[in-house]
Amino acid sequence: MASTVSLKAKGKTTKGSKASEEQSATQLFKEWSTWAVKKAKVITHYGFIPLVIIIGMNSDPKPQLSQLLSPV
Numbered sequence: 001m002a003s004t005v006s007l008k009a010k011g012k013t014t015k016g017s018k019a020s021e022e023q024s025a026t027q028l029f030k031e032w033s034t035w036a037v038k039k040a041k042v043i044t045h046y047g048f049i050p051l052v053i054i055i056g057m058n059s060d061p062k063p064q065l066s067q068l069l070s071p072v
Contacts, residue, residue, distance in 0.1 A: 056068045 053065075053068055056063060057065070
């Protein structure tokens with residue numbers, strides 16, 4: 001037996017309603033901002049240390065990589 005999937009929205013909806021468009025725009029903004037913040041957290045998490053190393057390698061005295069990575 002094959003089941004069918006219905007894509008109907010729940011509740012009452014009116015076509016062209018300004019309130020529903022504003023709600024939809026608000027919902028889209030929330031979803032995109034949440035997505036962007038999650039991606040920014042991942043980029044910051046994995047990119048901070050390499051960024052510090054790159055900035056350190058481009059500094060004026062030109063340290064070697066072992067000098068940058070050593071705690072002393």
